Amino acid sequence: MSTEQIVVVGGGHAAAALCAALAEAGQGGRVHLVSAEHDLPYQRPPLSKSFLKKADEAIAPHKAAAWYAEQGIETHLGDPVEAIDREARVVLLRSGAALAYQHLVLATGTRARTLDALPPGLHNVHVLRNASDARSLRTRLSEMVAAGRRLTVLGGGFIGLELAASARQLGLEVGVLEVAPRLLGRSVSTPLAEHVLAHHRGMGTDVQIGVRIDGFEIHEERLISMQVNGGQVAVDELVLGIGAVPETRLATACGLAVDNGVLVDACLRTSDPAVLAIGDCAAFLTVDGARLRLESVQNANDQARTAAATLLGREEPYRALPWFWSEQGPMRLQMAGLLPAQPETVRRAGANASSFTLFHLQDGLLRCAESVNAPMDHMMSRKLIEAGVPVERAALADPAILLKSLLG
Numbered sequence: 001m002s003t004e005q006i007v008v009v010g011g012g013h014a015a016a017a018l019c020a021a022l023a024e025a026g027q028g029g030r031v032h033l034v035s036a037e038h039d040l041p042y043q044r045p046p047l048s049k050s051f052l053k054k055a056d057e058a059i060a061p062h063k064a065a066a067w068y069a070e071q072g073i074e075t076h077l078g079d080p081v082e083a084i085d086r087e088a089r090v091v092l093l094r095s096g097a098a099l100a101y102q103h104l105v106l107a108t109g110t111r112a113r114t115l116d117a118l119p120p121g122l123h124n125v126h127v128l129r130n131a132s133d134a135r136s137l138r139t140r141l142s143e144m145v146a147a148g149r150r151l152t153v154l155g156g157g158f159i160g161l162e163l164a165a166s167a168r169q170l171g172l173e174v175g176v177l178e179v180a181p182r183l184l185g186r187s188v189s190t191p192l193a194e195h196v197l198a199h200h201r202g203m204g205t206d207v208q209i210g211v212r213i214d215g216f217e218i219h220e221e222r223l224i225s226m227q228v229n230g231g232q233v234a235v236d237e238l239v240l241g242i243g244a245v246p247e248t249r250l251a252t253a254c255g256l257a258v259d260n261g262v263l264v265d266a267c268l269r270t271s272d273p274a275v276l277a278i279g280d281c282a283a284f285l286t287v288d289g290a291r292l293r294l295e296s297v298q299n300a301n302d303q304a305r306t307a308a309a310t311l312l313g314r315e316e317p318y319r320a321l322p323w324f325w326s327e328q329g330p331m332r333l334q335m336a337g338l339l340p341a342q343p344e345t346v347r348r349a350g351a352n353a354s355s356f357t358l359f360h361l362q363d364g365l366l367r368c369a370e371s372v373n374a375p376m377d378h379m380m381s382r383k384l385i386e387a388g389v390p391v392e393r394a395a396l397a398d399p400a401i402l403l404k405s406l407l408g
């Protein structure tokens with residue numbers, strides 16, 4: 001077994017981007033990609049959007065099998081890592097294979113959060129995290145359309161809301177139940193959460209917020225009904241959209257430091273310098289010394305580039321600007337930066353009633369921008385936030401002119 005190997009555990013966005021960065025540096029021949037999934041790494045965002053709505057849409061791989069072969073990257077699909085021996089620097093796969101490593105990169109992402117009250121294997125309870133979930137959900141949704149059945153989504157987070165909008169566009173009756181007093185947790189501002197609520201209700205989805213769920217009635221491996229706000233609500237099919245938990249079981253089992261994610265420094269090294277962690281599973285140190293874990297394609301891609309630099313012996317601390325997008329039916333949300341605790345907010349109306357941007361300032365600097373159907377505002381906001389220069393409230397009425405005056 002070669003001792004020069006880089007073993008990447010995971011088959012998602014972070015793993016794919018790391019393979020691309022290492023291949024670009026001519027290091028593909030050292031890389032083993034080990035994924036629990038049977039598909040090569042693919043684009044995950046369409047799974048709750050176009051993939052569910054188009055019966056003939058295929059899973060979109062980042063790179064074809066031939067590319068991995070050309071780069072000398074050895075792929076191990078459908079064969080999860082089951083244990084890490086850090087002392088021997090070896091990972092053990094479910095198939096019994098053992099891979100030695102010089103560097104190990106954990107890119108294990110997250111897994112869907114579930115509820116103890118709902119045992120696994122119920123025929124009409126689903127989660128949406130990977131291609132296999134999406135394939136079976138797409139089939140189920142088309143059967144439901146034919147049978148006129150109702151979809152209940154538990155949880156008003158991004159994935160639950162994207163799925164609810166897709167199901168409405170397919171013609172299904174849809175209900176969303178959220179226990180918090182607002183949608184989208186604390187990841188967006190209150191005015192944006194209110195707009196999103198109105199948008200979904202406008203699409204004909206029965207969205208209820210601040211609900212109390214007291215219990216579930218299960219019969220012959222099916223969820224029959226739920227106790228909601230003291231009343232019995234019948235369930236045809238339920239999707240759990242109650243968030244995700246970082247997939248840290250391997251890291252914990254081999255003794256790495258873990259706390260809501262695998263703890264990494266700004267160069268994405270774990271408590272063992274031979275092991276890195278990137279993407280949704282990693283809780284990283286920001287340049288300000290705060291601990292952050294993000295679930296986004298941007299974060300997975302940018303951390304992969306930082307990790308490649310670390311593996312190639314360069315110290316390039318991770319400092320990329322966070323940004324995110326979500327498509328919920330005809331509404332495209334784009335967020336840049338991190339929402340401050342007490343922002344001063346400026347609203348800029350867009351070209352039509354369904355488009356606007358909320359600029360959130362703190363200490364005279366633009367910290368965050370939330371755009372609805374306003375992609376140019378989003379792109380300019382990213383530049384303005386990155387520039388880190390003082391911004392006048394009034395100047396945000398025209399960010400294009402502002403950007404030009406600030407950056408030339």
Ligand SMILES: Cc1cc2nc3c(=O)[nH]c(=O)nc-3n(C[C@H](O)[C@H](O)[C@H](O)COP(=O)(O)OP(=O)(O)OC[C@H]3O[C@@H](n4cnc5c(N)ncnc54)[C@H](O)[C@@H]3O)c2cc1C
Pocket residue numbers: 009010011012013014015034035036037044045046047048079080081082107108109110128129130159247250278279280281294295296297298300323324325326327
């Ligand atoms: C339905 C859906 C829609 C989304 N839409 C958006 C969007 O619109 N915009 C956006 O920015 N983000 C979106 N996201 C989030 C985005 O996809 C994630 O942030 C991104 O995929 C994170 O990349 P990752 O590589 O860290 O983790 P993942 O892409 O989740 O990949 C983790 C991989 O690790 C594998 N794995 C786990 N344990 C093991 C093991 N022991 N051995 C081997 N392999 C293992 C998993 O099987 C998986 O392949 C969406 C996510 C989902 C599920």
